[in-house]
Amino acid sequence: MSIDKKLKVAIVGAGPGGLAAIIHFLRVPNVDLSVFEAARELKEIGAGIGINQNTWRHLQLMGVAEKFEQFFTRGDGTKMDVENRNGTNGKLISRRYQSTDPNTPARSRIERYKLQNALLSAVPKGLIQLNKRLTDIKEQEDGVVLIFKDGTSEGPFDLVIGADGIRSVTRSYAFPDHKLSYTGKTAYRIIIPGEAVAHIPDIPQGSCFWHTKDTHIYTNPLDNGLFEIATRAVIPDETGSKVSWGTEVPKEEVVGHYTGYCETIRKILDVPEKWLEFAIFGGPRLESVIHGGRIALLGDASHPLSGAFGAGACFAFEDAYVLSKAVDQALKNGTSIAKALKEYDEFRAPHYKALYQVLDGYARTAEEVKSLNAELSDDEFVEEIVQKGLAGNTKWIYEYDVTKVWQEKLDSALKGEDGLDKSLAPGVAAIAVTA
Numbered sequence: 001m002s003i004d005k006k007l008k009v010a011i012v013g014a015g016p017g018g019l020a021a022i023i024h025f026l027r028v029p030n031v032d033l034s035v036f037e038a039a040r041e042l043k044e045i046g047a048g049i050g051i052n053q054n055t056w057r058h059l060q061l062m063g064v065a066e067k068f069e070q071f072f073t074r075g076d077g078t079k080m081d082v083e084n085r086n087g088t089n090g091k092l093i094s095r096r097y098q099s100t101d102p103n104t105p106a107r108s109r110i111e112r113y114k115l116q117n118a119l120l121s122a123v124p125k126g127l128i129q130l131n132k133r134l135t136d137i138k139e140q141e142d143g144v145v146l147i148f149k150d151g152t153s154e155g156p157f158d159l160v161i162g163a164d165g166i167r168s169v170t171r172s173y174a175f176p177d178h179k180l181s182y183t184g185k186t187a188y189r190i191i192i193p194g195e196a197v198a199h200i201p202d203i204p205q206g207s208c209f210w211h212t213k214d215t216h217i218y219t220n221p222l223d224n225g226l227f228e229i230a231t232r233a234v235i236p237d238e239t240g241s242k243v244s245w246g247t248e249v250p251k252e253e254v255v256g257h258y259t260g261y262c263e264t265i266r267k268i269l270d271v272p273e274k275w276l277e278f279a280i281f282g283g284p285r286l287e288s289v290i291h292g293g294r295i296a297l298l299g300d301a302s303h304p305l306s307g308a309f310g311a312g313a314c315f316a317f318e319d320a321y322v323l324s325k326a327v328d329q330a331l332k333n334g335t336s337i338a339k340a341l342k343e344y345d346e347f348r349a350p351h352y353k354a355l356y357q358v359l360d361g362y363a364r365t366a367e368e369v370k371s372l373n374a375e376l377s378d379d380e381f382v383e384e385i386v387q388k389g390l391a392g393n394t395k396w397i398y399e400y401d402v403t404k405v406w407q408e409k410l411d412s413a414l415k416g417e418d419g420l421d422k423s424l425a426p427g428v429a430a431i432a433v434t435a
Ligand SMILES: Cc1cc2nc3c(=O)[nH]c(=O)nc-3n(C[C@H](O)[C@H](O)[C@H](O)COP(=O)(O)OP(=O)(O)OC[C@H]3O[C@@H](n4cnc5c(N)ncnc54)[C@H](O)[C@@H]3O)c2cc1C
Pocket: 012, 013, 014, 015, 016, 017, 018, 036, 037, 038, 039, 048, 049, 050, 051, 055, 132, 133, 134, 135, 163, 164, 165, 166, 167, 168, 169, 187, 278, 280, 298, 299, 300, 301, 306, 307, 308, 309, 310, 311, 312, 313, 314, 316
């Protein structure tokens, strides 16, 4: 592409992945960015989101981490951050304290709207076109055309980034055989005023996972006097009708799943009259998330991991970063966008493969614990599973530094140590200066 012609890039979806893609692509010179979002207004539903070490590092990279500090008072290292407890008897299994280090998140959980607002603060006003629901895609010789529910179309674009979430229309277009299915698990979530549960004794002062053999419940006093409750239930879908996402359900539909929990939890669950139900869907791993040299998926659109690691937003950030860097490099080197997409695909695919392997491992661990000692009581089983999970091999997910790994890849390309085209080298030098 000639240097005087701007690359026309469309981002579909303005969730965490789309917003991160905007922030990263705004840093790429010679890009003409269009963003289309189905929602009429950008608002996040009331629930919390986990902020891990890698999420925090990436928020710093995007220049928005300090937006969160106003919500935290970092303590002296003695404030409780997160506990794991046995859900049936309340016994403490593990506890961690809040970090005092500004390079790590103070709290491991915040309301989702705060994440969204922080990301939005770095996005120019008016860039996101709202009420633009993508319904179809047309590929032409001169680019990709997006067709919307309102009857309009936009394009042609040189690159379309599908950041349109778990039910991605972009994915359905590019990979029509990929199907989602209900995982058999449903989450109920709600945020209520903290004073509504203040009378209940023994509520932990920080985030707490309450585990039983089959399910868990999460309680969390948020700042601004709010209190979050998130639960998981195993619910078979006999009618095949589970499609809900954020549907309001009455208390009676929720509490019955948790009668075996300790009194503290039962009292907490009894407080909200209404809950939001999230039937959890997932899908198999896509080996490739690019199509036709001009379409790339990211975030939940690319890999619907259903919140399994509590880090899906960060996976989407990492995708957006790598994609923007690969495209930046192509523009600097005058190589094709199709090649940049291939590099993006090849860089991210092994990471996602490893994540899916961890998921398989979770199921294996539970089976292993069961088979090692069939005599294990439910309480012992819970303790063993939690301890194994804590000691388990997932630290690498949260410690992963995508900028470092990307730089290492570029460095080895510069040295000609891997299969990458040597023509990357000038781009590497340019990136090293501008990073
Ligand atoms: C129960 C649960 C708990 C979770 N907990 C955590 C957690 O603690 N920490 C964490 O990091 N992650 C968590 N996740 C995962 C996290 O929510 C997602 O991974 C993350 O939101 C993915 O961001 P995204 O931008 O890819 O998709 P989304 O957040 O789904 O955003 C997609 C955007 O695209 C828009 N859109 C959809 N279709 C169209 C269309 N056709 N045209 C135009 N726009 C469209 C949507 O309106 C939306 O704004 C959890 C997920 C679940 C299910």
